[in-house]
Structures are given as C-alpha cells and as structure tokens.
Amino acid sequence: MTTTAAARPRRRYPRGEGERLRADILVAAKDLLASTGDVDSVSIRLVAERVGVSTPSIYHHFADKAALITAVCEDVFAELDRLMQAAAGGVDDPHEALRERGLAYCRFALENPEHYRIVMMSLPHEGEVFTAHDLVAGQTFAHLVSGVEACQSAGIFPANEDPARIAMALWACVHGAVSLVITKPGIAGDDPLAFCAMVLEATGAGMAVLADPAVDDPAGGH
Numbered sequence: 655m656t657t658t659a660a661a662r663p664r665r666r667y668p669r670g671e672g673e674r675l676r677a678d679i680l681v682a683a684k685d686l687l688a689s690t691g692d693v694d695s696v697s698i699r700l701v702a703e704r705v706g707v708s709t710p711s712i713y714h715h716f717a718d719k720a721a722l723i724t725a726v727c728e729d730v731f732a733e734l735d736r737l738m739q740a741a742a743g744g745v746d747d748p749h750e751a752l753r754e755r756g757l758a759y760c761r762f763a764l765e766n767p768e769h770y771r772i773v774m775m776s777l778p779h780e781g782e783v784f785t786a787h788d789l790v791a792g793q794t795f796a797h798l799v800s801g802v803e804a805c806q807s808a809g810i811f812p813a814n815e816d817p818a819r820i821a822m823a824l825w826a827c828v829h830g831a832v833s834l835v836i837t838k839p840g841i842a843g844d845d846p847l848a849f850c851a852m853v854l855e856a857t858g859a860g861m862a863v864l865a866d867p868a869v870d871d872p873a874g875g876h
Contacts, residue, residue, distance in 0.1 A: 676715045678705050683726050688768040693723060693776065727773045728788075734762050735794040748804035753858060755801055756828050760850040763832040775833055790818075798825065805862075812865040820861060827857040 682704040686696045698719055702709045716722040741758035745751035763770040789795060798821045805811040811820055831853040835846040842849035 675705075675707070675711070679712060679715060679722070680725060680729050683722055684729070684769065687726065687772055688766070691768045691771065693772055696723075698722070726769075730766070730769050730773050731789075731792060731794050734759065735792075735797060737762055738794065739797060742801065748801065748808050749810045749858065749862070752801040752805060752824075753854065755798065756824065756854040756858075757847075757851055759828055760832055760847055760854065764835065764846055764850070767836045770832065771836060774829065775836070790822075795821065795825075810862050810865060812861075815864075824854075824857055824861070828854055 679701060682701050683696060686700055686704065687693065690696060696719075698709055698712050701722070702712050705712075712722070716725060738755045738758045741754040742751040745754055763774075795818075799817050802811060802817040802821045802824070806813045806815075806817060806820075811817075828850065831850040835842050835850065
C-alpha cells in the first residue's frame with residue numbers, strides 16, 4: 655500500500671485499549687478536515703494511512719465515513735462545550751457569564767475555522783446523521799439555554815419569552831459574525847474577535863432592553 659507523507663508507523667496498543675485507537679482515528683480525521691477544508695477530500699483510506707493502520711481497522715470503530723464525520727462533529731462540539739462551560743464557570747453575574755460563554759464560542763470558531771466551517775457552515779452531505787436536531791438537542795445548546803434562563807430569572811432578559819428561542823437568536827447573531835469573518839478574512843480589521851464581541855454585546859444588550867418595562871412606555875417612563 656502506498657502511504658502519504660503524513661502517514662506514520664503506529665505502535666500497537668495492548669488488547670482491550672481500542673478506545674485509544676478510536677481517539678487516534680478521530681484526531682487524524684480532524685487533522686485532515688482542517689488541512690483540506692473539505693469533507694469530500696477526506697476518505698477512510700487517508701485516515702487509515704495517517705493513523706498507520708489498515709482500512710478495516712477504521713471500520714471496526716466506525717461503520718462508514720458518515721459515522722466517522724459525525725463522530726468528529728460531536729467531538730468538536732464537546733470541546734466547544736467544555737471551553738464555554740469553563741469560561742462561564744465562577745462568573746456570578748448571569749449576563750456576564752453568558753457574555754463569557756459567547757466569547758469562548760467566537761474564539762473557538764476563529765481559532766478552528768475549518769472545523770467550524772465543516773460543522774456549522776456546510777450544506778448537508780449524503781449520509782449525514784449529525785443534523786440540526788442533534789445540535790439543538792445537544793449538551794452545548796442546553797447549557798446555552800440554561801444561561802439564558804439564569805438571565806431571565808435575574809430580570810435581565812424578558813421572562814415571557816421562550817428561553818430556547820432567545821438562545822437561538824443569540825446563537826444566530828454570533829454565528830453570523832464568526833461566519834462573516836471566516837469567509838471574508840480581513841473584513842473585520844486586525845481584531846476579528848473584538849468585532850465578534852461587539853456583535854455579541856449588542857445582541858445581549860438588545861435582548862436586555864426587551865425586558866425593560868420602559869420600552870413599552872411611549873413616554874419612556876416619564
């Protein structure tokens with residue numbers, strides 16, 4: 655078998671440590687996705703070569719390419735969730751905690767543009783099983799909704815709105831900002847994170863305004 659320059663001999667793991675091989679496969683797939691920026695350019699054969707195993711070894715852990723790509727997407731979102739949770743941890747003010755969570759999201763997207771592009775900016779591909787429903791039903795979105803609910807309980811966001819709907823609106827704005835920066839490099843100047851933070855803060859401030867009773871008063875409360 656002809657191997658690529660990226661392929662490397664692999665030290666065999668002891669019997670019963672298949673999870674370590676599975677992790678190696680995921681890392682290789684993520685590396686290939688990052689370097690090619692194209693799901694179609696990543697094949698089971700190339701992943702096997704990069705890990706240093708036979709193609710059947712990949713199929714022992716993943717039924718097909720779609721299953722492997724789905725696992726990569728899930729892994730990317732698990733890391734994103736970990737970073738967002740860490741950013742919000744220990745922040746007492748719920749609005750500030752939500753802001754820190756959003757900044758972590760922006761930072762992750764900008765530092766991992768190809769992974770973000772594939773997971774969040776690609777059209778569905780044949781055999782895809784990581785769907786929009788999976789995104790909304792996942793832990794990452796659930797934690798975002800919890801952050802919104804904390805802001806509602808504190809009177810910062812309107813209590814009569816569906817927290818999932820607010821969370822989706824916040825997500826849409828941040829996603830739009832990072833997508834623009836990723837697809838149009840340089841459009842946000844020398845500090846794309848600062849641009850994304852401005853969009854994030856404006857959106858959060860706008861949502862907070864909706865919770866202010868004075869907004870419904872044409873006289874502004876006077």
